[in-house]
Amino acid sequence: MAGNKEIDFSYTTMDQIWRKSVGEMADFTGAKYNGDFSLPLEEAQRKKHEFIVENLNIRAGSKVLDMGCGWGPFLNYLRQVGAKGIGLTLSKGQHAACVRQGFEVYIQDCRTVTPSDYGTFDAVASVGAFEHFCSIEDYKAGRQDEVYRNFFKTVSDLLPAGGRCFIQTMVFSEGMIPLENIDINAPKESNEYLMALVVNEFPGSWLPYGKEQIIRSAQPYMRLVNHHSGRLDYIETIKVWRRRLWSFGWNKYLAYLSLAPQLLYDPRMRNRFMNLRIAPIRVAFEREIWDHYRLVFEKV
Ligand SMILES: C[S@@+](CC[C@H](N)C(=O)[O-])C[C@H]1O[C@@H](n2cnc3c(N)ncnc32)[C@H](O)[C@@H]1O
Numbered sequence: 001m002a003g004n005k006e007i008d009f010s011y012t013t014m015d016q017i018w019r020k021s022v023g024e025m026a027d028f029t030g031a032k033y034n035g036d037f038s039l040p041l042e043e044a045q046r047k048k049h050e051f052i053v054e055n056l057n058i059r060a061g062s063k064v065l066d067m068g069c070g071w072g073p074f075l076n077y078l079r080q081v082g083a084k085g086i087g088l089t090l091s092k093g094q095h096a097a098c099v100r101q102g103f104e105v106y107i108q109d110c111r112t113v114t115p116s117d118y119g120t121f122d123a124v125a126s127v128g129a130f131e132h133f134c135s136i137e138d139y140k141a142g143r144q145d146e147v148y149r150n151f152f153k154t155v156s157d158l159l160p161a162g163g164r165c166f167i168q169t170m171v172f173s174e175g176m177i178p179l180e181n182i183d184i185n186a187p188k189e190s191n192e193y194l195m196a197l198v199v200n201e202f203p204g205s206w207l208p209y210g211k212e213q214i215i216r217s218a219q220p221y222m223r224l225v226n227h228h229s230g231r232l233d234y235i236e237t238i239k240v241w242r243r244r245l246w247s248f249g250w251n252k253y254l255a256y257l258s259l260a261p262q263l264l265y266d267p268r269m270r271n272r273f274m275n276l277r278i279a280p281i282r283v284a285f286e287r288e289i290w291d292h293y294r295l296v297f298e299k300v
Contacts, residue, residue, distance in 0.1 A: 002132040002204030004090050015093030020252040021244040027073040029128035030234035041240045049077035055296045056123035056164045065121045067110035068129020072098040130169035132205045139206045148217035156221035159299045167295045171208045175289040194280040200271045211293045222297035230292045238282040
């Protein structure tokens with residue numbers, strides 16, 4: 001899996017730039033437009049939160065674990081509905097941002113949390129963290145199913161019988177290329193290059209092969225009760241993010257400038273700036289190399 005170091009590279013290094021672009025407590029995951037792409041991003045993100053709360057039967061007083069809580073957008077929504085949220089993240093920057101907002105958040109690997117840590121929960125949500133649970137090394141060693149099975153065991157142990165869990169995640173789709181073809185020196189328009197940019201941005205992370213792998217891995221512990229693709233939603237979300245990332249702001253541009261020394265010395269950082277130009281994840285969705293799912297599970 002992606003550990004603290006890799007997650008900090010992906011999320012903490014550019015944390016300030018992102019927060020100044022999209023908002024202090026913004027969602028760092030695809031919104032839910034329900035087919036109406038004229039909606040403002042914030043409203044579409046709220047629709048996602050509503051969907052999760054409704055599908056997990058969360059109400060005032062419910063105790064909810066947010067696995068991979070980012071800057072706390074879902075914790076904030078839980079606060080508004082009167083539920084008690086606890087968040088886990090591996091990013092120092094996100095943890096600090098959440099603490100500033102008064103959220104109860106810990107830096108901890110959510111894949112190994114047990115009832116002895118924070119007790120049990122009425123519901124568990126994980127929006128955009130599942131992508132990081134399996135590493136390339138796990139995949140190569142044939143351990144991907146096992147990693148996901150263990151995760152669902154962890155979740156199941158935290159829930160009562162009939163308790164529900166929400167997972168939102170990117171997955172590989174039919175167009176995914178073999179790992180060994182990924183190449184940062186491949187032509188710029190190629191899928192080989194696009195995937196190399198993504199691997200550079202998210203070291204330590206390898207996606208599940210379709211929703212089927214996730215559903216199969218969950219089976220001993222949890223059954224699927226609702227799902228849909230959010231691929232088009234994510235394409236739209238990334239379009240809005242890119243406009244906001246480039247929009248001018250003194251503080252934001254100073255934050256960009258503060259990365260100059262890393263840009264000089266670290267080729268990984270230079271490749272990340274190509275991500276800002278090309279948005280390889282958006283292209284991966286457009287070319288159907290990747291898909292994106294929202295999945296609701298119930299403990300069996
Ligand atoms: C794409 S961000 C999504 C954040 C937030 N859920 C949202 O929707 O804005 C992924 C999050 O997953 C967290 N994460 C990844 N792997 C994790 C793990 N094993 N344990 C805890 N958090 C993890 C990262 O730290 C980050 O907060």
